[in-house]
Amino acid sequence: MRTPTFLLICLVIAAVVFTGSLAVGNDYVFFAGYVVLQYVVLSTAWNILGGYCGYVNFGTAAFFALGAYSTVAIYKLTTGDDSYSISIPIPVLMLVGGAVSGVVGFGMGYLTLRLRGAFFSIATLALAVVLETLVVNWDYVGGSRGAYVIRPEEIALIGNYIRYLFLIMMLLAVAAITVARLIEHSRLGYGFATIRDDELAAEACGVPTLRLKLIATTISGALMGMAGAPFPYYISYLQPDSTFALDYAVNSIAMPLIGGTTSWVGPLIGTLLLGSLQQIATVTISSAVNLLLVGCLLVAFVIVAPNGIIGLVHTYLQRKPEEFVGRRRVDADAPEAVP
Amino acid sequence: MNGAMNSAMANTDLLQVDNLGKRFGGFVALENISLSVAAGERLGLIGPNGSGKSTLVNCICGTLRNEQGAVRFNGRQLDGLASHQRTRLGLARSFQLPRPFVSMSLIDNIRIPLLYTVAARGTGRSAQDIDTRCADLLHEVGLEEKARHLPRDLTQVEMRKLELARAMASEPKLLIADEAMAGLTHSEIEEILALLVRLNEQGVTIVLIEHIMRAVMSFSRRLVVLVSGRKIADGQPDDVMRDPEVERAYLG
Numbered sequence: 241m242r243t244p245t246f247l248l249i250c251l252v253i254a255a256v257v258f259t260g261s262l263a264v265g266n267d268y269v270f271f272a273g274y275v276v277l278q279y280v281v282l283s284t285a286w287n288i289l290g291g292y293c294g295y296v297n298f299g300t301a302a303f304f305a306l307g308a309y310s311t312v313a314i315y316k317l318t319t320g321d322d323s324y325s326i327s328i329p330i331p332v333l334m335l336v337g338g339a340v341s342g343v344v345g346f347g348m349g350y351l352t353l354r355l356r357g358a359f360f361s362i363a364t365l366a367l368a369v370v371l372e373t374l375v376v377n378w379d380y381v382g383g384s385r386g387a388y389v390i391r392p393e394e395i396a397l398i399g400n401y402i403r404y405l406f407l408i409m410m411l412l413a414v415a416a417i418t419v420a421r422l423i424e425h426s427r428l429g430y431g432f433a434t435i436r437d438d439e440l441a442a443e444a445c446g447v448p449t450l451r452l453k454l455i456a457t458t459i460s461g462a463l464m465g466m467a468g469a470p471f472p473y474y475i476s477y478l479q480p481d482s483t484f485a486l487d488y489a490v491n492s493i494a495m496p497l498i499g500g501t502t503s504w505v506g507p508l509i510g511t512l513l514l515g516s517l518q519q520i521a522t523v524t525i526s527s528a529v530n531l532l533l534v535g536c537l538l539v540a541f542v543i544v545a546p547n548g549i550i551g552l553v554h555t556y557l558q559r560k561p562e563e564f565v566g567r568r569r570v571d572a573d574a575p576e577a578v579p
Numbered sequence: 580m581n582g583a584m585n586s587a588m589a590n591t592d593l594l595q596v597d598n599l600g601k602r603f604g605g606f607v608a609l610e611n612i613s614l615s616v617a618a619g620e621r622l623g624l625i626g627p628n629g630s631g632k633s634t635l636v637n638c639i640c641g642t643l644r645n646e647q648g649a650v651r652f653n654g655r656q657l658d659g660l661a662s663h664q665r666t667r668l669g670l671a672r673s674f675q676l677p678r679p680f681v682s683m684s685l686i687d688n689i690r691i692p693l694l695y696t697v698a699a700r701g702t703g704r705s706a707q708d709i710d711t712r713c714a715d716l717l718h719e720v721g722l723e724e725k726a727r728h729l730p731r732d733l734t735q736v737e738m739r740k741l742e743l744a745r746a747m748a749s750e751p752k753l754l755i756a757d758e759a760m761a762g763l764t765h766s767e768i769e770e771i772l773a774l775l776v777r778l779n780e781q782g783v784t785i786v787l788i789e790h791i792m793r794a795v796m797s798f799s800r801r802l803v804v805l806v807s808g809r810k811i812a813d814g815q816p817d818d819v820m821r822d823p824e825v826e827r828a829y830l831g
Contacts, residue, residue: 442663445745446663
């Protein structure tokens with residue numbers, strides 16, 4: 241399927257979902273749906289670096305918060321006191337947040353991509369801690385007290401402002417999925433996969449691994465920042481503790497893992513499943529049960545379906561008898577002939 | 580004057596290693612290695628385990644950085660070039676232990692060098708051309724029936740063939756085959772040797788690193804011997820094997 245066709249189908253589905261949510265007649269659907277959509281963007285973005293390239297990023301919250309705090313900074317700048325007040329449209333704030341996070345993603349990549357495996361992950365975790373400390377000590381954006389951002393009540397044509405936020409997040413989700421799919425089917429996607437499999441062999445095949453990793457951290461970071469930019473308007477009161485919460489990192493790793501990391505479909509399925517479950521649990525039980533839910537599901541999937549739902553479907557579809565007979569073990573440590 | 584000299588050298592030697600030295604901490608892995616390989620040559624590189632053969636390959640291909648000396652390829656200084664840049668210049672290698680891209684089918688394994696090396700040289704190709712070329716390469720090494728399989732389905736000899744096919748896909752001027760035959764049976768060795776000879780006849784210069792003497796002697800037109808990081812012999816295979824120093828290194 242060509243990308244324009246794919247994009248069109250996504251937009252049609254988005255339109256159906258939006259009108260369907262309107263039909264429910266309760267705006268709570270939009271509040272809950274916004275969070276799920278936000279995670280669609282975050283997990284898709286995480287997967288570009290984590291799933292395609294195999295670099296596990298624990299710093300999702302840092303990039304998300306960068307987007308959110310870019311918005312707060314602009315908000316403070318444009319609505320300083322009563323003498324003037326300009327309202328910047330959310331899509332513009334998203335572009336700014338995305339740019340800031342993209343630049344930081346590039347920088348993080350440049351500094352840390354010579355690290356591999358757990359060391360890279362620890363460095364991303366450290367980035368989140370460093371950024372949180374900076375924000376806590378930066379009074380202009382509220383410091384540890386947090387910052388209020390006043391959400392307009394209504395917006396023309398659509399009505400309640402939350403519907404507008406929902407719509408925008410849905411469009412961003414469509415954009416993120418389209419980008420991920422585009423990468424997957426391109427030369428870039430092949431290059432990312434070689435990095436995941438074997439960087440030394442990739443270099444020997446002419447793949448510029450460092451440059452590709454920088455592209456991945458930049459795209460991934462930028463998308464996370466874009467997802468964070470409207471967040472202050474959603475939450476109204478932004479506080480470092482909750483913006484840098486571990487939940488973002490854990491969820492945006494768990495969702496692709498549950499869905500499957502090798503394709504754009506995986507993070508989408510994982511998020512729809514886990515994100516919706518969390519929203520239901522928040523209403524019916526308590527929001528504290530969310531992380532427990534993630535933990536249990538993750539353990540279950542690691543045992544039952546280590547390649548996620550996608551992997552499960554693949555093995556079911558591709559099970560051929562020839563796969564089980566006549567396969568010889570490839571022994572890397574086979575004894576070598578000595579002269 | 581210097582430029583004229585350089586181009587004169589480029590006409591004769593494809594690869595030139597000058598006084599190359601590499602140490603790991605206090606351990607001297609390579610010491611003053613000088614070596615030249617002419618275009619179209621079939622060179623055998625031998626030496627006991629730990630003599631520095633693979634380290635030399637890694638220095639030539641840019642996987643490791645040499646502290647001392649220089650490598651020139653096709654008239655170009657390679658210092659400071661990353662591994663992938665050297666591959667794009669036409670310097671390909673296969674790994675001692677095969678390193679396939681495990682999540683990709685065989686045909687996609689072959690596709691990578693075509694996408695990233697051949698395409699980067701500016702000879703743009705359509706997706707269809709690339710598909711055809713991948714299939715041709717797999718056919719050449721006899722793996723066309725497994726094109727859609729994953730590397731884990733391969734036997735040891737098939738894995739070596741995939742490794743060679745992937746190196747060939749980058750359309751190299753020089754191919755360094757690092758122990759492409761270790762652990763193979765007699766007839767499998769013959770298969771790989773025939774493949775390398777065919778490749779050489781197509782104009783690819785080949786450096787063969789190997790422990791299996793029968794294979795080395797039948798393939799090489801010239802032999803270089805490394806012992807403890809130093810080059811102790813370089814010349815006609817028969818002469819080199821009669822060299823008392825080489826005999827001592829191999830037989831103790």
